[in-house]
Amino acid sequence: MASHALLSAHQVSKSYGDFHALRNVSVHVDDGEFISIVGPNGAGKSTLVNVLTGLLKPTTGHVHFRGQDIAGIGPVELSRRGMARGFQLVNIFPALTVRETLGVAAASRLRRIGNPFRSLGADREVRDAVEEVADIFNLRHRLDQQASALSQGEKKLLDVASAFALKPELILIDEPTSGVSTGDKHAIMELLVAASRKAGVRGIIQVEHDMDLVARYSDRIVALQAGTVLADEKPETFFKDPALIAAVVGTRPPKMTQKPAVQEIRPC
Numbered sequence: 001m002a003s004h005a006l007l008s009a010h011q012v013s014k015s016y017g018d019f020h021a022l023r024n025v026s027v028h029v030d031d032g033e034f035i036s037i038v039g040p041n042g043a044g045k046s047t048l049v050n051v052l053t054g055l056l057k058p059t060t061g062h063v064h065f066r067g068q069d070i071a072g073i074g075p076v077e078l079s080r081r082g083m084a085r086g087f088q089l090v091n092i093f094p095a096l097t098v099r100e101t102l103g104v105a106a107a108s109r110l111r112r113i114g115n116p117f118r119s120l121g122a123d124r125e126v127r128d129a130v131e132e133v134a135d136i137f138n139l140r141h142r143l144d145q146q147a148s149a150l151s152q153g154e155k156k157l158l159d160v161a162s163a164f165a166l167k168p169e170l171i172l173i174d175e176p177t178s179g180v181s182t183g184d185k186h187a188i189m190e191l192l193v194a195a196s197r198k199a200g201v202r203g204i205i206q207v208e209h210d211m212d213l214v215a216r217y218s219d220r221i222v223a224l225q226a227g228t229v230l231a232d233e234k235p236e237t238f239f240k241d242p243a244l245i246a247a248v249v250g251t252r253p254p255k256m257t258q259k260p261a262v263q264e265i266r267p268c
């Protein structure tokens, strides 16, 4: 285990019946790191993320967050301990407004029991928390609109913003920009990184297939293949190895020197 690790998985294996989805996987996230988990379909990325976030208990091995075993603790307890995961809430609750979507997360963090929507109107702390995170993600002007009315880019931002409303130390996001245009992808990622700094987030893990985003934003890349760690490298090293890239994604490496143009997220 790395000495400054915020999160570490040690020799984790996960089997579904006779099938070994993860075999002896060890990964860690240090304070201040942005880690990307990559790999072809079926490599075990979702299984690893579910193990790292306490949704799944590993068959063998240990997962520690800030020094405590979190195997199988579930999302509510996990968020109380300081780790949040971006879920596609917008798709699950399209009829909620942006304010309500963020309010549910803020009310949960502030441990408001009962009806979270009531606390949105009556509870100043919840209201302020919602507006603070909406400002960070440029969503204040959308607060009273239904999530379903947002542009695709804004929906993605709202999902990430909901996780931020939990005020996590470590955040885990699954393809935060899938389904949006290339320009919007970079705008979302830039906002996400800037928001993390502002909000005091100390570590980010993303699962991502887009190698341009992986190259641009990761401090380290963990590549999985058939349930094992194929590589755990800095981008400079990772993208110098064409065989590794081909094994993981089957594409050519992105240009490391090219900086993306950051654009505004387009309104719908």
Ligand SMILES: Nc1ncnc2c1ncn2[C@@H]1O[C@H](COP(=O)(O)OP(=O)(O)OP(=O)(O)O)[C@@H](O)[C@H]1O
Binding pocket: 016, 019, 021, 039, 040, 041, 042, 043, 044, 045, 046, 047, 048
């Ligand atoms: N509940 C389950 N029961 C049985 N097998 C499973 C289960 N969940 C996942 N698997 C298998 O475990 C392997 C790893 O799946 P996983 O979803 O973790 O991969 P992945 O890298 O996230 O893939 P993708 O990029 O397609 O989402 C796959 O072969 C999958 O079929």
